[in-house]
Amino acid sequence: MNSNPYIKPRFNGTQMVMLDVIIALMPLIFVGWLAYGTIMLQQICVAIVTGLVSEFLFSSILLKKYNTILDGSAVVTALLLTLTLSPVTPWYILSFGVFSAILFGKIVWGGLGKNRFNPALVGREFMAVFFASVMTSPNIWKTSDLVQTSAPELFPGIDYPYLSDYLNSVIFKTTGAMGEYSILCIALGGLYLLVRNRISWHIPLSLLGTFTLLVGLSGGDGLRYSLGGILLGTIFMATDMPSSPTTGNGKLYYGLMIGIVIFIFLKGGIQYEYMSYSILLLNGFSDQASVVFRPRTWGETLDYKRKTEEIFILTLKILGVAFAVLSLYYYELVNYLVYLYILYIIIKFNFSFSNKVSNAI
Amino acid sequence: MLLIPSLKGKTKYSDISTIADSKDFYMPLDAYRNVMTPVVSIGERVKKYQLLAQSEGTFASKLHAPVSGTVTAFFQLNGKQMIHLQNDFLNLETLTFPVEPTGLTKEEFMDVLLDNGIQGAGGSQFPTQLKYNIQDRQIRTVIFNGAECEPYLTSDFVLMREKADELIKAAQVIRTVLNAQKIVFAVERHNIAVRKILLKNASNLGVEIEVKILSDGYPQGGELQLIKSVTGLEIRKGSFPADHGILVNNIGTLWAIYKALFEGRPNIERIITVSGNGCQHLGNYRIKIGTPIIHILRETNNNWNPDLQTIVLGGAMMGKSVESPLVPVHKGSGGLLIMRKTKIEKNNCIKCGLCVDVCPQHLMPLEFVRHNLSSDVPELKKFSLQDCIECGACAYVCPSDVPLMENIFDGKKKLFQ
Numbered sequence A: 001m002n003s004n005p006y007i008k009p010r011f012n013g014t015q016m017v018m019l020d021v022i023i024a025l026m027p028l029i030f031v032g033w034l035a036y037g038t039i040m041l042q043q044i045c046v047a048i049v050t051g052l053v054s055e056f057l058f059s060s061i062l063l064k065k066y067n068t069i070l071d072g073s074a075v076v077t078a079l080l081l082t083l084t085l086s087p088v089t090p091w092y093i094l095s096f097g098v099f100s101a102i103l104f105g106k107i108v109w110g111g112l113g114k115n116r117f118n119p120a121l122v123g124r125e126f127m128a129v130f131f132a133s134v135m136t137s138p139n140i141w142k143t144s145d146l147v148q149t150s151a152p153e154l155f156p157g158i159d160y161p162y163l164s165d166y167l168n169s170v171i172f173k174t175t176g177a178m179g180e181y182s183i184l185c186i187a188l189g190g191l192y193l194l195v196r197n198r199i200s201w202h203i204p205l206s207l208l209g210t211f212t213l214l215v216g217l218s219g220g221d222g223l224r225y226s227l228g229g230i231l232l233g234t235i236f237m238a239t240d241m242p243s244s245p246t247t248g249n250g251k252l253y254y255g256l257m258i259g260i261v262i263f264i265f266l267k268g269g270i271q272y273e274y275m276s277y278s279i280l281l282l283n284g285f286s287d288q289a290s291v292v293f294r295p296r297t298w299g300e301t302l303d304y305k306r307k308t309e310e311i312f313i314l315t316l317k318i319l320g321v322a323f324a325v326l327s328l329y330y331y332e333l334v335n336y337l338v339y340l341y342i343l344y345i346i347i348k349f350n351f352s353f354s355n356k357v358s359n360a361i
Numbered sequence B: 001m002l003l004i005p006s007l008k009g010k011t012k013y014s015d016i017s018t019i020a021d022s023k024d025f026y027m028p029l030d031a032y033r034n035v036m037t038p039v040v041s042i043g044e045r046v047k048k049y050q051l052l053a054q055s056e057g058t059f060a061s062k063l064h065a066p067v068s069g070t071v072t073a074f075f076q077l078n079g080k081q082m083i084h085l086q087n088d089f090l091n092l093e094t095l096t097f098p099v100e101p102t103g104l105t106k107e108e109f110m111d112v113l114l115d116n117g118i119q120g121a122g123g124s125q126f127p128t129q130l131k132y133n134i135q136d137r138q139i140r141t142v143i144f145n146g147a148e149c150e151p152y153l154t155s156d157f158v159l160m161r162e163k164a165d166e167l168i169k170a171a172q173v174i175r176t177v178l179n180a181q182k183i184v185f186a187v188e189r190h191n192i193a194v195r196k197i198l199l200k201n202a203s204n205l206g207v208e209i210e211v212k213i214l215s216d217g218y219p220q221g222g223e224l225q226l227i228k229s230v231t232g233l234e235i236r237k238g239s240f241p242a243d244h245g246i247l248v249n250n251i252g253t254l255w256a257i258y259k260a261l262f263e264g265r266p267n268i269e270r271i272i273t274v275s276g277n278g279c280q281h282l283g284n285y286r287i288k289i290g291t292p293i294i295h296i297l298r299e300t301n302n303n304w305n306p307d308l309q310t311i312v313l314g315g316a317m318m319g320k321s322v323e324s325p326l327v328p329v330h331k332g333s334g335g336l337l338i339m340r341k342t343k344i345e346k347n348n349c350i351k352c353g354l355c356v357d358v359c360p361q362h363l364m365p366l367e368f369v370r371h372n373l374s375s376d377v378p379e380l381k382k383f384s385l386q387d388c389i390e391c392g393a394c395a396y397v398c399p400s401d402v403p404l405m406e407n408i409f410d411g412k413k414k415l416f417q
C-alpha cells in the first residue's frame, strides 16, 4: 500500500460479502431441498456451473480479467436467479438465463459492480422473452406431484383453517418459485445480512412499509401477489449493492418508490413480473437517487427549495416510466424493451465500457 | 462514526522512555505551505536550541537545533529540503529564558509561539501562533484535543498521564491570555483513565478545567468533529473556529507550549509512539525532531526491511509511508509504525455505500474516484471534494480496496490547480 490508511478490517473483502449472501441463502435452499429434493439441487448445480463457466469465459475474452470467478458474484447471481424460478424450469432454459445474467447483466457493463441492473433479474427477463411459451405456460407452476415433503400441519391447535394455513405458509409451503417456500427462512437470511452489515435496513423497511401501507389503504381487494416473492425480492434483489443507491436517504427513497411501483403494477394487472419489473425500473434510477439524496456536507446549509424540486422531478420521471411500462405490458410490447437493451448495451460496450475496464468504478 | 478496534493496548501503559541521540540529524525545512530558509551556513557550529531556519509571511515557521554540532550540508531527500546537522555530543546549550506568564498579552504570546517554533503536533504542522491571531474575536471555549482517535497512537494519552501538571499550567496561561470562559480537555472513552489524573492535578493547581469524554469513533479527533462533540456546533471546513468562539489545540502542542513558556526551550522534541503489527519494543519515546527513522529503528531493535514492512510516519489511518530510512521525524509525527506488508485485493467498486456511511464530512467518496478518473473538476467540486479531511475512513471500510485516497489526493491537485 502506498497511500493511507495502512490498516484494514479483517474479513471484509468483496469475497466475504458474496460469501455472506450465499450463507444467507442457505436456509432457503434447505427448505427447497426439503420440498423438492434432488430436483432443487440439480437446478442449483446447473445454475452454478453455467454461472462459473460464463463468468470465466466472457470475463477472460471481453474484460481480459482471468480470476473474476473467485469473487463469488457469479455464484450469487446464479443462486438468486434460480430461486425466482419454478423447480420444473427446463435445465437448458435455466442455463440460458444464467448465461444472459452473467454476460448481458454484468460483464458487458464492465464487470462486477458496474452493472446498472440486477443481473439475476436481467437473466430472468431474457428467459421470459426468449422462451416465452415455456415460461408463461401454466404448466410450469404445476409441481405438486413432485413434492417430496408436503407441508405438515404445524398448527393443529388453531381452529380457523384460514389462519392456520396462513401461519403454515409462513414457515413452509410447496407452491411458487424455489425461493418462496418459507417466509421465515427469507427473513432469517435477511436478518443475517443485516447483522453482518451486508445490507442496510433502509430499503427493506421503506419498501415493505410503503407497500403494506398502500395495500392497507386500498383495502387490498383483488390484489394477487405472493408475499414470499415480494420478501425475496426485497431482501435479496432490491438490496443488491451495484444496482441500488449508495446513500442512506437515497436507499429510503428507492425502497419507497419500488413499493409504490409494485402497487401500481399490481393494480394495473401485471401478473407474475410485477416484482422484477419494479426493481429493474428503479435500478435505472438508482444513481440519480443516490445523488439527489446526497448527504448534507458537514456544516453546509441546505437549499431546501432546490432539493424539493429535484426530488419532485425524479419522482415524476419514475412514475412516468412506470406508466409507460404498464402500457407496453398491455400491448404486449415488453419484449422490445429487452431487444432495445441488448442493442444499447452492445453499443455501449464497444464504444465506452470496454475502454474503462481497468477503472475501479 | 466508524469504529476501529483499538490497537493501543500494547503502548498505552508504557512510560515515556528516551533513546540515545542520533549522530546525524536531518532537519526538515518543509513547513506548512512553505519552505524555511536556513539562517546558518555550512561548516557553522551551532548550539542546542539555536535557530537553524525560518520562513516569513502568513505561515511563518521556525526550526531550532535539537543538539549541538556542526552544520555539514544542505541537501534534498526525496525532493524535500534538509539541513544535515552532525551531533558533537557536547550538549552545549544556548541560554534559555522562561517567560513570565502574568500579564502576557495575546501578541506577546503569539511571539513566544513563533519564536519557539511551535507547530500543530496533530499532524498538520499548522503554525500555532496563527490560531491565536484572532484579533478582537472573543474565545469562549478552548479545547485541548486528546481524542487521539488513531488506532495505534498513545502519545497524547501518555502525555496526559505523565505530564498532566505541566499541561494544565500551560492551559491556564492560555486561558488567561485569551480571557476564555472555559478550558476543556476532550478525550475519547477508551482514554477515560486520564480524567481523574487531569482533574486531580487541576484542583491541586487551583485551575478550573472540564474533561469531556467523547464516544470512541473515528475520526473523533478531527477538528470539526471534535468541535461538534464538545460544543454541538457543526462548522464547515475552511471556516475559522475563532469566528464561533472556539480554539482547538492538540495535547502535543500544549506540551510544547509548556516548555516554551516555563522552560524557555524551543520545540525540538516530541513524544512518538513506536508501534505496529511488525514492531519490536513498542512504546512511547521522547524523540528529537530531525532524528532519522533508521536511528529509531536501530535503537528499538527493529530493522529497515521494505520488502516485508511498510514504515509509516504518523498514524495508521492518516500517516504517510516513508520511502527512505533517512527520513526524519518532524513536528507533526505522532507515531512511527512498522506494519507487515499485506496483500490487497483490488476489485471494482461494488457501490456498497459503506464509504458514504462512514465519511465524517458526509461526502460521497466513491464519486471522487469516478470524477477524478474522468478529470471532471466541476463534478468534483459539486461533490465537495474540497471538504474532505483526508481521514482515510472511506478507504478503511471499502471492501473492494478501491484506490479512494489516491484518487482523492489526485483530485485535490486538479481542484486547486
Ligand code: SF4
Pocket (backbone or CB within 6 Å): B358, B359, B360, B361, B362, B363, B364, B365, B387, B388, B389, B390, B391, B392, B393, B394, B395, B408
Ligand atoms: S472522503 Fe475524505 S473525509 Fe470522507 S472518509 Fe474519505 S478521506 Fe475522510
Ligand code: SF4
Pocket (backbone or CB within 6 Å): A246, B348, B349, B350, B351, B352, B353, B354, B355, B356, B365, B366, B394, B397, B398, B399, B400, B401, B402, B404
Ligand atoms: S466502500 Fe468501496 S466498494 Fe463500497 S461504495 Fe465505497 S468505493 Fe465503492
